[in-house]
Amino acid sequence: xxxxxxxxxxxxxxxxxxxxxxxxxxxxxxxxxxxxxxxxxxxxxxxxxxxxxxxxxxxxxxxxxxxxxxxxxxxxxxxxxxxxxxxxxxxxxxxxxxxxxxxxxxxxxxxxxxxxxxxxxxxxxxxxxxxxxxxxxxxxxxxxxxxxxxxxxxxxxxxxxxxxxxxxxxxxxxxxxxxxxxxxxxxxxxxxxxxxxxxxxxxxxxxxxxxxxxxxxxxxxxxxxxxxxxxxxxxxxxxxxxxxxxxxxxxxxxxxxxxxxxxxxxxxxxxxxxxxxxx
Amino acid sequence: xxxxxxxxxxxxxxxxxxxxxxxxxxxxxxxxxxxxxxxxxxxxxxxxxxxxxxxxxxxxxxxxxxxxxxxxxxxxxxxxxxxxxxxxxxxxxxxxxxxxxxxxxxxxxxxxxxxxxxxxxxxxxxxxxxxxxxxxxxxxxxxxxxxxxxxxxxxxxxxxxxxxxxxxxxxxxxxxxxxxxxxxxxxxxxxxxxxxxxxxxxxxxxxxxxxxxxxxxxxxxxxxxxxxxxxxxxxxxxxxxxxxxxxxxxxxxxxx
Numbered sequence: 001x002x003x004x005x006x007x008x009x010x011x012x013x014x015x016x017x018x019x020x021x022x023x024x025x026x027x028x029x030x031x032x033x034x035x036x037x038x039x040x041x042x043x044x045x046x047x048x049x050x051x052x053x054x055x056x057x058x059x060x061x062x063x064x065x066x067x068x069x070x071x072x073x074x075x076x077x078x079x080x081x082x083x084x085x086x087x088x089x090x091x092x093x094x095x096x097x098x099x100x101x102x103x104x105x106x107x108x109x110x111x112x113x114x115x116x117x118x119x120x121x122x123x124x125x126x127x128x129x130x131x132x133x134x135x136x137x138x139x140x141x142x143x144x145x146x147x148x149x150x151x152x153x154x155x156x157x158x159x160x161x162x163x164x165x166x167x168x169x170x171x172x173x174x175x176x177x178x179x180x181x182x183x184x185x186x187x188x189x190x191x192x193x194x195x196x197x198x199x200x201x202x203x204x205x206x207x208x209x210x211x212x213x214x215x216x217x218x219x220x221x222x223x224x225x226x227x228x229x230x231x232x233x234x235x236x237x238x239x240x241x242x243x244x245x246x247x248x249x250x251x252x253x254x255x256x257x258x259x260x261x262x263x264x265x266x267x268x269x270x271x272x273x274x275x276x277x278x279x
Numbered sequence: 280x281x282x283x284x285x286x287x288x289x290x291x292x293x294x295x296x297x298x299x300x301x302x303x304x305x306x307x308x309x310x311x312x313x314x315x316x317x318x319x320x321x322x323x324x325x326x327x328x329x330x331x332x333x334x335x336x337x338x339x340x341x342x343x344x345x346x347x348x349x350x351x352x353x354x355x356x357x358x359x360x361x362x363x364x365x366x367x368x369x370x371x372x373x374x375x376x377x378x379x380x381x382x383x384x385x386x387x388x389x390x391x392x393x394x395x396x397x398x399x400x401x402x403x404x405x406x407x408x409x410x411x412x413x414x415x416x417x418x419x420x421x422x423x424x425x426x427x428x429x430x431x432x433x434x435x436x437x438x439x440x441x442x443x444x445x446x447x448x449x450x451x452x453x454x455x456x457x458x459x460x461x462x463x464x465x466x467x468x469x470x471x472x473x474x475x476x477x478x479x480x481x482x483x484x485x486x487x488x489x490x491x492x493x494x495x496x497x498x499x500x501x502x503x504x505x506x507x508x509x510x511x512x513x514x515x516x517x518x519x520x521x522x523x524x525x526x527x528x529x530x531x532x533x534x535x
Contacts, residue, residue: 029515033473033530035523036515042455044385047448052357054327057342060352061331068326068335069316075333076316076323084315084322085498092315092322093501098509103493105510116474120380121481123434124441125304130385134455141520144460149470155478160486165312167490175385176452177459182384187483189307191283193392196302197437198399203407207400211408214293215416220375222382222417224446227428231445234360239345242353251350252331 026163030133030146030172030179032113037143038136039111041181045130060249083165097164104162111170111181113157119173122156126184133172133179143179150174286422287396290405290431290438292373297405298396299371301422301440305390310494361424371440373416373431382415382430386443393438402438409433417443469527476534 024040031037054063067076083100084092101108111133135143150156156173169184284300314323326335344352395402409415409432416431418440430441500507518526 029517031515032477033533034526035518035530038517042450044450045444045448046450047444052343052345052355053352055342055344055352055354056329056331056336057340057354059329059331060342060344060354061329063327063336063341064330066326066328067314067323069319069321070324071316071319071321075326075328075335080317081323082315082317082320083312084320085310085312087502090320090322092313092320093498094315094320095312095498095501099497099501099507100494101512102507102510103497104490106513108512109514113477116478117481118478122483124384124387124432125390125434125439126483127384127387127390132450132452132455134457138520139517140458141460141462142518142523144457145462145466145470145523148462149467149474152467153471153474153478155474158481158486162490165494166309167488169486169488175383178452178455178457180385180452184483185305185307186486186488188488189305191302191304191306191392193304193437196392196394197435198395198403200436201400201403203400203404207404208408211295211401211404212412214295215376215408215412215414218292218373218375219414220377220417222377224386224443224449227417227419227443228446231426232447235345238355238360239347239353242355248347248351249344249354251352253350254330 024134025131027136028109028111028161030111030113030159032116032146032157035142035146036110037146038139039133039143039179040136042132042134044132044180055249055251060251061254062251100165101162104167107160107162107167111159111161111172113159113172116150116153116155116157117171118154119156119171122171122184125190126187128183128185131181131183133181144177147174147177147179150179284394285391288369288371288420288422290371290373290416290418292416295401295405297401297438299393299402299438299440300396301391302394304392304439308491310491310498358424361421361426368421371418371420371429371431373418375417376412376414377417379413379415379432382417382443385449386446387430388442388444391440391442393440403436406433406436406438409438410435463524466524466527469524469531473527473531473534476531 024042026041028039028041029036030039055061056063067081068074069076082094082096084094086092106112133143150172151174156171159170159172161168161170169186171182171184173180173182283302285303286301288299288301290297290299315321316323327341328334329336342354343357344354346352393402417428418431419426419428421427428443428445430443432439432441497507
């Protein structure tokens with residue numbers, strides 16, 4: 001039920017995973033009127049930092065997702081992977097990357113802001129997935145101008161751009177000195193709610209007062225760290241329990257491993273593991 | 280259960296409880312492609328392979344591990360994480376209420392529409408109160424053996440539940456380590472004018488997913504054996520840093 005980053009996912013699905021070391025998912029230009037700024041699209045969500053990893057239970061080496069040709073029973077390298085639209089049993093029409101880009105050639109390298117809006121007008125049901133844009137070489141000043149001006153005017157830019165098989169409607173806004181890009185759902189994708197919303201009923205003042213009192217007792221400021229800590233503590237407790245039963249397993253040396261090293265959490269874990277072990 | 284209800288639960292706080300059914304809020308339709316092997320056009324299958332011996336690993340030989348030190352793992356069953364939660368719990372427990380707008384968009388994951396399960400009186404009273412007080416409830420629940428945190432909010436008479444990401448899954452903007460640049464007040468003023476000229480109300484219906492139709496058109500042309508002309512993507516020339524003011528002035532002239 002977790003949503004994944006659709007842009008990275010579509011790249012991975014087409015066998016074109018990001019180069020290790022480069023964190024950009026896409027590079028191109030963001031423009032408004034006659035100003036064009038070279039940028040890179042990067043992730044704003046990274047679930048891999050605190051998560052479980054798939055391992056081979058024979059040698060405890062990490063697993064990698066690859067495409068397999070069932071006919072030849074071989075792993076297929078990215079350059080041998082093509083995209084096909086199915087028209088019948090085992091019948092496909094092959095569509096190339098270049099042909100895909102041709103569908104909207106003006107939008108495949110440029111995020112063109114068509115208009116600016118007040119982001120508060122965008123109902124959260126429209127939000128799909130967040131990213132950041134970072135400036136590429138030479139674009140830094142114009143980038144910061146856009147960040148600063150959107151911050152002062154409280155506006156967000158609306159744009160469409162094409163990546164792979166999809167055209168994304170996006171909102172670009174200023175967040176803590178950076179440009180945040182959120183993909184939005186199209187209104188035609190939003191399911192109607194008429195059948196769900198209950199009919200208007202008369203609510204007694206007493207009823208509302210009771211709820212209001214309940215809410216007032218529980219007013220707080222949103223502190224996302226608190227919930228992350230709760231989960232971290234749960235993981236920690238599980239690892240402690242596990243480390244009593246089992247020892248650490250070690251993966252063999254591999255030249256290149258996908259993904260990132262463990263996050264800050266690890267220091268805390270190591271420490272508590274040591275305590276557990278020394279007991 | 281009405282069509283589309285995926286789960287039933289009960290919102291709980293203080294001595295208030297509101298039974299609800301969860302419905303998905305989004306339906307995406309798109310042209311689906313499959314990945315094929317270039318040589319023989321055989322449809323490819325996703326397979327986990329061992330990074331060490333490069334051999335496919337069947338599901339039975341896969342384990343989950345938590346990396347404690349580089350290359351060192353504790354083998355765990357992630358489902359054990361959920362073991363502390365009482366089984367078959369239907370409780371969506373609200374822990375606190377925060378002002379609407381405090382939860383930054385980067386945390387929002389997926390929105391569920393809530394339908395009252397049975398009587399709608401408390402449901403409606405809660406929706407109205409949340410709107411009046413401009414607050415959202417931060418809650419946790421376990422659905423299909425997974426723990427979630429979420430924001431309970433109202434949209435008119437409708438209650439909604441958004442699942443939230445954990446703070447350690449979100450990349451903070453400061454992690455991007457962007458350098459600051461000094462900007463002239465003149466540039467800022469002209470750019471602000473420009474943005475105000477280009478501003479309007481958010482009208483989502485205006486944006487259609489025309490791309491899907493165009494994509495289908497491309498496939499149909501290819502199916503008929505027509506030749507497809509490949510157009511090169513248009514690349515915009517970046518505005519040179521010393522031409523920024525000039526580009527802003529010219530833009531403003533165009534729209535003003």
